[in-house]
Amino acid sequence: MTPSAxxxxxxxxxxxxSSGIGEALARRLAREGxxxxxxxxxxxxxxxxxxxxxxxxxxQCAFPYSHDVTHYDSVPPAFQTVLRxxxxxxxxxxxxxxxxxxxxxxxxxxxxxxxxETNVLGALAWLDQAALYFERQGSGHIVGxxxxxxxxxxxxxxxxxxxxxxxxxxxxSLRNRLTRHGVHVLTVKPGMVETEMLRNIKRRMWVISxxxxxxxxxxxxxxxxxxxxxxxxxxxVMLVIRNIPSFIFRRMAF
Amino acid sequence: MTHLLMSTxxxxxxxxxxxxxxxxxxxxxxxxxxxxxxxxAELFRRAEQTGYTIGLxxxxxxxxxxxxxxGQVVLDLxxxxxxxxxxxxxxxxxxxxGVTIQQLWQxxxxxxxxxxxxxxxxxxxxxxxxxxxxxxxxxxxxxPIGEHVLAFTALLPTGEEITCAPAQNADLFYSLISSxxxxxxxxxxxxxxxxxxxxxxxxxxxxxxNLRAAFNDIEAHKDEDxxxxxxxxxxxGNALGRAELHRAAYLPAGADPDASRTLTPDYQTLPDTxxxxxxxxxxxxxxxxxxxxxxxxxxxxxxxxxxxxxxxxHYRQSLIAFNFLFDYVPNWERAYGPRGLIQYQAFxxxxxxxxAFTALLxxAQKRGxxxxxxxxxxxxxxxxxxxxxxxxxxxxxxxxVPRDVLALQRLANDLNCLVLDAGxxxxxxxxxxxxxxxxxxxxxxxxLARFRALKTRCDPHAILQTDLYRRLLRxxxxxxxxxxxxxxxxxxxxxxxxx
Numbered sequence: 001m002t003p004s005a006x007x008x009x010x011x012x013x014x015x016x017x018s019s020g021i022g023e024a025l026a027r028r029l030a031r032e033g034x035x036x037x038x039x040x041x042x043x044x045x046x047x048x049x050x051x052x053x054x055x056x057x058x059x060q061c062a063f064p065y066s067h068d069v070t071h072y073d074s075v076p077p078a079f080q081t082v083l084r085x086x087x088x089x090x091x092x093x094x095x096x097x098x099x100x101x102x103x104x105x106x107x108x109x110x111x112x113x114x115x116x117e118t119n120v121l122g123a124l125a126w127l128d129q130a131a132l133y134f135e136r137q138g139s140g141h142i143v144g145x146x147x148x149x150x151x152x153x154x155x156x157x158x159x160x161x162x163x164x165x166x167x168x169x170x171x172x173s174l175r176n177r178l179t180r181h182g183v184h185v186l187t188v189k190p191g192m193v194e195t196e197m198l199r200n201i202k203r204r205m206w207v208i209s210x211x212x213x214x215x216x217x218x219x220x221x222x223x224x225x226x227x228x229x230x231x232x233x234x235x236x237v238m239l240v241i242r243n244i245p246s247f248i249f250r251r252m253a254f
Numbered sequence: 255m256t257h258l259l260m261s262t263x264x265x266x267x268x269x270x271x272x273x274x275x276x277x278x279x280x281x282x283x284x285x286x287x288x289x290x291x292x293x294x295a296e297l298f299r300r301a302e303q304t305g306y307t308i309g310l311x312x313x314x315x316x317x318x319x320x321x322x323x324x325g326q327v328v329l330d331l332x333x334x335x336x337x338x339x340x341x342x343x344x345x346x347x348x349x350x351x352g353v354t355i356q357q358l359w360q361x362x363x364x365x366x367x368x369x370x371x372x373x374x375x376x377x378x379x380x381x382x383x384x385x386x387x388x389x390x391x392x393x394x395x396x397x398p399i400g401e402h403v404l405a406f407t408a409l410l411p412t413g414e415e416i417t418c419a420p421a422q423n424a425d426l427f428y429s430l431i432s433s434x435x436x437x438x439x440x441x442x443x444x445x446x447x448x449x450x451x452x453x454x455x456x457x458x459x460x461x462x463x464n465l466r467a468a469f470n471d472i473e474a475h476k477d478e479d480x481x482x483x484x485x486x487x488x489x490x491g492n493a494l495g496r497a498e499l500h501r502a503a504y505l506p507a508g509a510d511p512d513a514s515r516t517l518t519p520d521y522q523t524l525p526d527t528x529x530x531x532x533x534x535x536x537x538x539x540x541x542x543x544x545x546x547x548x549x550x551x552x553x554x555x556x557x558x559x560x561x562x563x564x565x566x567x568h569y570r571q572s573l574i575a576f577n578f579l580f581d582y583v584p585n586w587e588r589a590y591g592p593r594g595l596i597q598y599q600a601f602x603x604x605x606x607x608x609x610a611f612t613a614l615l616x617x618a619q620k621r622g623x624x625x626x627x628x629x630x631x632x633x634x635x636x637x638x639x640x641x642x643x644x645x646x647x648x649x650x651x652x653x654x655v656p657r658d659v660l661a662l663q664r665l666a667n668d669l670n671c672l673v674l675d676a677g678x679x680x681x682x683x684x685x686x687x688x689x690x691x692x693x694x695x696x697x698x699x700x701x702l703a704r705f706r707a708l709k710t711r712c713d714p715h716a717i718l719q720t721d722l723y724r725r726l727l728r729x730x731x732x733x734x735x736x737x738x739x740x741x742x743x744x745x746x747x748x749x750x751x752x753x
Binding site: 005006008077080084088132136138 | 324
């Protein structure tokens with residue numbers, strides 16, 4: 001049945017949808033009947049994603065917007081443009097993330113600031129906007145793609161891990177602020193997902209496809225979960241890792 | 255002027271969530287509350303510059319999506335509400351569109367004048383009443399409110415100000431009234447009120463054992479000033495459509511010895527408490543547990559029994575107690591629960607009405623989605639562009655929105671088919687379920703073509719839009735506003751939002 005005033009099709013805005021988990025989630029949500037606004041840096045990718053989704057679903061369900069999350073001042077007008085074009089918002093996903101390759105003995109501020117700018121400041125710019133909007137609406141779903149990397153400060157990728165720890169903590173605060181306003185906040189902690197980000201990683205473990213991650217995330221949105229690991233077995237691993245005492249952890253090589 | 259508009263338009267500070275009166279649809283919008291035509295003209299200009307559309311909203315009493323404009327700008331016109339001129343000798347009043355029915359009668363009643371047409375609640379604004387061309391329980395001989403408008407001025411999105419009357423710009427007079435705020439915004443309204451000699455009405459209440467009998471009784475009393483019927487929509491079988499009817503008549507001069515008292519706002523009040531106990535403001539909370547099929551079955555049965563017991567009961571009732579039944583319980587719509595309600599009102603010609611309304615009630619009962627409150631009224635046609643009235647009857651039905659919204663939408667689709675097959679019509683103040691095809695079927699291609707020609711003339715950039723406009727009235731053959739292939743919001747050509 002076509003959407004009506006009583007049954008409008010839900011709308012998701014996905015920041016960081018030109019590849020990886022963001023793209024897979026955009027595809028998943030579009031197939032589930034959502035209209036999706038896909039935002040990312042690479043316009044040609046976005047256009048291809050939208051063209052294929054519109055063709056596949058046979059309806060105008062995907063809308064591309066080129067956007068760089070580190071242009072923080074452009075976030076509020078970008079948010080308004082999407083809201084104007086799609087008319088409403090039910091889910092806002094922040095999936096942008098970068099993980100520059102750094103060596104274990106490398107201390108490089110220029111490299112280290114990048115994950116903070118994209119993974120943290122970009123997320124704050126977007127999710128503050130989303131939080132304000134959903135609070136006034138009294139409903140909505142915020143989804144943040146964080147990482148298992150934020151659970152503990154290991155020797156590899158200090159800035160990336162710090163950015164994900166900050167993001168996870170920010171999402172938890174949002175959840176505690178917004179639950180009373182009927183807004184759900186989902187923190188997603190993926191392990192290793194077969195995306196461009198994984199190219200820098202040498203040792204791999206339990207690698208899943210972006211589609212598998214998107215399936216887990218969609219299920220978590222529907223069942224209003226608060227925090228999920230994908231795949232789920234990372235929850236157990238992280239339980240162990242979180243509890244390794246420092247006198248052992250600081251001598252470990254990972 | 256700049257105090258109203260922030261440096262950016264629309265400002266995120268104005269972003270809010272609006273809902274329909276039935277609380278079944280919600281839509282984000284940037285809400286502005288202008289107080290003058292000049293401010294509205296400025297907002298039209300800003301909208302045109304920034305590619306936004308503007309929806310007009312009065313008191314937000316529409317049951318459907320007529321006063322919503324998802325993701326866009328909405329003007330709440332309630333502060334544009336001055337009384338401009340009142341002549342107690344002639345009963346002619348000129349007001350701004352944000353004036354409510356309540357504000358109006360509280361000014362005029364003491365001089366012995368009353369709006370000739372009022373809806374079932376006194377809270378709508380006159381701008382909203384004209385936009386929808388509302389009717390009352392006397393539609394069959396007083397017509398809709400538009401027939402009592404002597405003239406109005408309006409501002410078009412082009413910036414043009416027009417004056418319309420039945421004999422001046424008649425095409426715009428008969429279309430701005432009834433087009434749900436999609437052609438222009440009223441800036442002043444001149445109304446002819448009705449002379450009254452008492453603040454009381456002579457009322458008689460009686461019952462009819464089924465729907466056909468109810469319609470026969472209404473026909474037998476068609477010379478009354480008002481007729482309205484409540485229908486028990488839960489009873490089935492032979493009792494299907496059993497009703498309690500009310501007829502009311504104005505009192506002639508001299509019939510009310512106490513007229514100077516009954517014609518005052520102090521006399522025209524609704525009770526503060528229910529049965530002298532429950533405060534009215536809390537009433538809806540006590541009603542909520544009954545708003546399910548079982549509870550409403552009991553309530554409808556009880557109401558009919560009481561009506562039977564008091565059959566052919568004659569009494570005198572104040573104007574507002576008779577007319578504004580909906581206002582007895584503030585926030586009554588909340589009793590329908592978190593998903594709200596829809597009101598479904600169908601207008602069906604006299605010949606097909608009894609069978610068609612019977613079929614509507616039966617179908618809803620069969621689906622397990624009976625409506626909880628039904629009201630029948632008598633109507634006659636009028637000359638306005640988007641007229642909803644027919645030579646016949648209407649039934650307004652309140653449906654609770656169930657968990658399975660799709661089931662209700664499917665029921666509504668099937669009801670719509672039954673109504674259209676019976677030659678029926680619908681009302682934009684109520685509708686939330688029609689498809690463009692169904693709307694075209696009852697309005698007719700010719701009417702829609704006339705509307706679109708007027709739209710091009712009054713609002714060439716289609717600045718005035720609402721969710722209802724996009725759902726039913728927009729010409730779907732012209733491309734809708736969709737973003738360009740890849741909208742570049744990286745360096746959006748706008749200044750950053752200033753907090």
